[in-house]
Amino acid sequence: MxxxxxxxxxxxxxxxxxDKPTWQQRIFGIVNGSxxxxxxxxxxxxxxxxxCASFSNAxxxxxxxxVLLLPIKPTIAAYEGAFRHPLIFDSYLNTLFxxxxxxxxxxxxxxxxxxxxxxxxxxxxxxxxxxIIFTMYFNGGxxxxxxxxxxxxxxxxxxxxxxxxxxxVYNIVVMRxxxxxxxxxxxxxxxxxxxxxxxxxxxxxxxxxxxTVAVIILYYGVSYWNAWFNASIFMKSRNKFPLQLVLRQxxxxxxxxxxxxxxxxxxxxxxxxxxxxxxxxxATIPVLCLYPLLQKYxxxxxxxxxxxx
Amino acid sequence: xxxxxxxxxxRRLKETIFRDLxxxxxxxxxxxxxxxxxxxxxxxxxxxxLIAFKDFSPAKGILxxxxxxxxxxxxxxxxxxxFRLLKNTLTIxxxxxxxxxxxxxxxxxxxxxxxxxxxxxxxxxxxxxPHFISLVVMCGLVTNFTSSGGIINxxxxxxxxxxxxxxxxxxxFVPIYVVSDLWQHMGWNSIIYLAALAGIxxxxxxxxxxxGAGRFRQTILITIxxxxxxxIIMFILAVGKIVNVGYExxxxxxxxxxxxxxxxxxxxxxRKGLEDMQFSYSTAVGLFNSxxxxxLVTITNFLSRKYQGVGLW
Numbered sequence: 001m002x003x004x005x006x007x008x009x010x011x012x013x014x015x016x017x018x019d020k021p022t023w024q025q026r027i028f029g030i031v032n033g034s035x036x037x038x039x040x041x042x043x044x045x046x047x048x049x050x051x052c053a054s055f056s057n058a059x060x061x062x063x064x065x066x067v068l069l070l071p072i073k074p075t076i077a078a079y080e081g082a083f084r085h086p087l088i089f090d091s092y093l094n095t096l097f098x099x100x101x102x103x104x105x106x107x108x109x110x111x112x113x114x115x116x117x118x119x120x121x122x123x124x125x126x127x128x129x130x131x132i133i134f135t136m137y138f139n140g141g142x143x144x145x146x147x148x149x150x151x152x153x154x155x156x157x158x159x160x161x162x163x164x165x166x167x168x169v170y171n172i173v174v175m176r177x178x179x180x181x182x183x184x185x186x187x188x189x190x191x192x193x194x195x196x197x198x199x200x201x202x203x204x205x206x207x208x209x210x211x212t213v214a215v216i217i218l219y220y221g222v223s224y225w226n227a228w229f230n231a232s233i234f235m236k237s238r239n240k241f242p243l244q245l246v247l248r249q250x251x252x253x254x255x256x257x258x259x260x261x262x263x264x265x266x267x268x269x270x271x272x273x274x275x276x277x278x279x280x281x282x283a284t285i286p287v288l289c290l291y292p293l294l295q296k297y298x299x300x301x302x303x304x305x306x307x308x309x
Numbered sequence: 310x311x312x313x314x315x316x317x318x319x320r321r322l323k324e325t326i327f328r329d330l331x332x333x334x335x336x337x338x339x340x341x342x343x344x345x346x347x348x349x350x351x352x353x354x355x356x357x358x359l360i361a362f363k364d365f366s367p368a369k370g371i372l373x374x375x376x377x378x379x380x381x382x383x384x385x386x387x388x389x390x391x392f393r394l395l396k397n398t399l400t401i402x403x404x405x406x407x408x409x410x411x412x413x414x415x416x417x418x419x420x421x422x423x424x425x426x427x428x429x430x431x432x433x434x435x436x437x438x439p440h441f442i443s444l445v446v447m448c449g450l451v452t453n454f455t456s457s458g459g460i461i462n463x464x465x466x467x468x469x470x471x472x473x474x475x476x477x478x479x480x481x482f483v484p485i486y487v488v489s490d491l492w493q494h495m496g497w498n499s500i501i502y503l504a505a506l507a508g509i510x511x512x513x514x515x516x517x518x519x520x521g522a523g524r525f526r527q528t529i530l531i532t533i534x535x536x537x538x539x540x541i542i543m544f545i546l547a548v549g550k551i552v553n554v555g556y557e558x559x560x561x562x563x564x565x566x567x568x569x570x571x572x573x574x575x576x577x578x579x580r581k582g583l584e585d586m587q588f589s590y591s592t593a594v595g596l597f598n599s600x601x602x603x604x605l606v607t608i609t610n611f612l613s614r615k616y617q618g619v620g621l622w
Contacts, residue, residue: 146583248445
């Protein structure tokens with residue numbers, strides 16, 4: 001009980017309370033803390049379940065009824081099966097390529113767009129800015145976009161997974177907020193020294209707003225990593241699929257045969273279950289490992305976007 | 310006389326533009342790739358949306374196809390799909406809004422009441438995490454958990470409910486959609502309110518507590534009014550999306566058995582356009598959807614500007 005008070009103690013530290021917390025406050029603290037603990041379990045358990053399932057013995061796992069708390073008879077058979085899938089490795093490389101090249105291009109262009117929008121005394125700034133922002137509220141739709149990609153001859157190319165989603169207005173706005181927060185004098189002194197726009201932007205301003213750049217890189221990185229829809233309509237060749245699309249086939253369209261082949265049917269059914277979980281882990285672990293380290297940048301991005309959005 | 314004034318105006322304009330191009334020319338060159346992107350991939354489709362008013366055939370191209378006026382719109386608005394789609398779209402988006410919007414605010418208020426720093430941090434880290442799980446994986450989890458051998462059925466079986474695949478029952482589609490949305494985004498959506506909460510002047514609480522207001526009254530009288538502008542902005546954004554239920558999650562979760570409750574306008578656009586290849590009809594439906602969204606955002610923005618003084622633009 002004492003621990004509970006320590007954990008969820010109700011004294012406001014930020015400002016002085018003259019009295020000790022009343023019993024209502026203590027009860028509230030305990031109830032609140034319990035709600036939070038339950039919420040954390042609900043949020044975390046699905047991931048933990050997949051983790052345990054992926055390391056479990058397939059047959060035992062299928063036969064097991066009830067709440068899974070630890071892997072049953074730990075084995076890595078499911079992971080071996082997952083990597084037997086001809087596409088997992090290829091699609092992993094495709095996704096890495098898309099994430100790296102896409103994020104680099106997106107970030108550079110976003111910086112340029114934001115730099116442009118934060119200039120003063122530029123005659124066409126307003127119309128161009130409006131033209132960019134308008135696209136946030138109105139779009140031509142799915143079929144016209146498909147036709148454009150098709151007419152450009154981009155169907156079934158990795159470029160079709162990068163180019164159409166190159167820029168996000170939201171990220172431009174976040175980046176511009178970063179530039180707006182800088183004093184004009186930095187840029188003026190650079191100009192006097194004879195620096196052009198490219199030098200000012202990439203050598204002087206961007207290094208100063210590096211935390212904001214980190215935010216933008218992370219946002220684009222995650223969105224490229226998670227994207228699957230464009231691939232599902234633009235791509236035909238399976239060896240060019242990104243990871244998420246392969247995942248969709250495995251998790252939602254039940255294509256696990258290639259991975260559990262060579263095993264008798266009963267075991268195959270069971271193994272295909274744990275393979276699904278293994279594949280899920282393979283696709284999720286990189287993001288989940290990176291996220292806690294980078295959390296503060298993501299949060300920062302939301303806050304800037306909120307103020308300016 | 311008038312024409313003379315106009316002429317001088319024109320000349321001045323020309324001079325200004327000329328000077329601007331000379332001064333900022335390199336800046337305009339720098340922005341060209343960005344403009345190219347928006348012209349090709351944002352305005353290109355808007356121009357392509359002309360096919361909504363035409364009988365598009367790929368052989369004739371956008372300009373060459375015959376005009377049919379509003380025929381596709383009329384088709385859609387009078388088809389028996391229209392009411393089903395509208396009803397499903399509104400049901401799904403309004404249920405999601407009603408459940409997730411207040412939860413994020415309440416969750417932020419509760420986190421804000423935690424006095425132990427590391428505990429609050431842990432809660433935040435864990436509850437933000439589902440936001441980073443990709444949609445495909447999340448829908449895979451949902452499919453797995455709601456399958457007849459899944460964990461939800463395991464629990465239901467303890468109470469002697471019959472085992473069944475929940476995603477094949479239209480009645481469960483909306484609850485599954487809403488709950489999974491709550492799971493994935495509640496923590497993340499609360500960040501913005503936490504930011505607003507952190508910005509409240511602590512002096513207000515001190516004054517209130519000297520006046521004898523308890524914690525609950527402080528929340529009602531100080532906290533809520535202080536974060537109201539944020540709530541309103543978030544609400545405008547949410548209302549704008551009301552007819553715009555994203556098709557990605559729907560497509561991943563629905564199947565022909567649940568179309569009657571799960572099919573929304575955007576998923577219908579996807580199916581008609583890219584699976585049935587009815588380009589013009591599907592574009593018309595999509596355009597209708599975009600227009601309604603745009604009008605809704607504009608109206609809510611106008612209203613909130615007028616009555617609350619906050620708006621998006």
